[in-house]
Amino acid sequence: MKRQLFALTAAVTLIPLALVAPAVADPQSQPNGPWPGENDSNIAAIRSYEQLWSTLENIEGHAKGTFDLSPAPLTSNTGREIPVVSIGDGPTSVMLIANQHGNEYVVSEAMIEVVKGLSGSSAKAREMREKLSVTIVPRVNVDGFDADVFDTSGDTTPWRQNYDPSCTAEPCDPFYEVGRGYDINRYHSYTANAFDHPYREGDDNDNPVPESIAMRLLWDERQPELVVDFHHQGSFVDDDGGLITGSTMWPNALDEAAEMGISDEFAETITLSKRAVSKMLTALDQYGYANITRYPSTSTPGIARNAYGLLGSASVLFEMRGGIEAKSNGYITKTAQVAAASVLEAAADGTLWTTSTAPADQIRERGDDLDNPHHE
Numbered sequence: 001m002k003r004q005l006f007a008l009t010a011a012v013t014l015i016p017l018a019l020v021a022p023a024v025a026d027p028q029s030q031p032n033g034p035w036p037g038e039n040d041s042n043i044a045a046i047r048s049y050e051q052l053w054s055t056l057e058n059i060e061g062h063a064k065g066t067f068d069l070s071p072a073p074l075t076s077n078t079g080r081e082i083p084v085v086s087i088g089d090g091p092t093s094v095m096l097i098a099n100q101h102g103n104e105y106v107v108s109e110a111m112i113e114v115v116k117g118l119s120g121s122s123a124k125a126r127e128m129r130e131k132l133s134v135t136i137v138p139r140v141n142v143d144g145f146d147a148d149v150f151d152t153s154g155d156t157t158p159w160r161q162n163y164d165p166s167c168t169a170e171p172c173d174p175f176y177e178v179g180r181g182y183d184i185n186r187y188h189s190y191t192a193n194a195f196d197h198p199y200r201e202g203d204d205n206d207n208p209v210p211e212s213i214a215m216r217l218l219w220d221e222r223q224p225e226l227v228v229d230f231h232h233q234g235s236f237v238d239d240d241g242g243l244i245t246g247s248t249m250w251p252n253a254l255d256e257a258a259e260m261g262i263s264d265e266f267a268e269t270i271t272l273s274k275r276a277v278s279k280m281l282t283a284l285d286q287y288g289y290a291n292i293t294r295y296p297s298t299s300t301p302g303i304a305r306n307a308y309g310l311l312g313s314a315s316v317l318f319e320m321r322g323g324i325e326a327k328s329n330g331y332i333t334k335t336a337q338v339a340a341a342s343v344l345e346a347a348a349d350g351t352l353w354t355t356s357t358a359p360a361d362q363i364r365e366r367g368d369d370l371d372n373p374h375h376e
């Protein structure tokens, strides 16, 4: 097991205390999200940027034990602060991030529930805080969710990318939407330098995505042994026609690992990641929330799942079903919450590092897409 390089308590004091950032438009007044079946009632049910901060501040006011709410090391591209919650002061560091894609937002609500649970007064919560140092970023892509901005095509948020309309005609950088911005989940540096551009040769400080750099700087500070990244996918069915409730995947950037000369270490990381996936699958099955399949992932190294795996953390992608109505939000939130709780508990009691990988090894492939393709 990898050891923490820095004490969490030392790391968090480097970050100034959060202040609430300037007001932006109410997301309820904005057009629909991009998912088929998405509707106004759903986005209206999700906390706005201001509500996210105020909810977390409210939780902080009642939190038991070690609790810190601070902005991420860098602001979003429009200058908004990204809330980061740090809970516990235990020896095992775990990092949960969500909503890197602005239009995949129900998981941000799930993270708030995880924060509430971990900061509560129960014996279980206290034990978790003693064993773990948990970093939670409920909404990485604050701009892509509800910044009051328009891209050069006249569209507004929520959308997948951050907001950075600097490139108005091709050729732009890879994973860039013309006149809009970058896919945050393709720009995590996996070299020694957090500011490195993942798709330019050699070491540089040219990474154009502050939200991705901010997550990497947090990783550098906290040295998590496990990173879980929460997203939403479209609606899929399995071979029996059953609706798939989620998909998951471990790192798979095998070629990049070979190029970096770390294939053996990466293989070990994949095994640890599969153990985490197995814990999630077992817990979800037990609670009856499961029809979970393997996410058909690419090996792009700048994806969080791969980047933090290449850096040595066990790393897991968890994709909840999306594109459905607000009345399903509670169910989605609960499923993501159970998935998060399962790995946190296993990290706390140590079984995360020894459990069988059989559930992950036996996971089924994801079936047909009911609406549109989506890529983590």
Ligand SMILES: [Zn+2]
Pocket: 101, 104, 231, 232, 375, 376
């Ligand atoms: Zn996504």
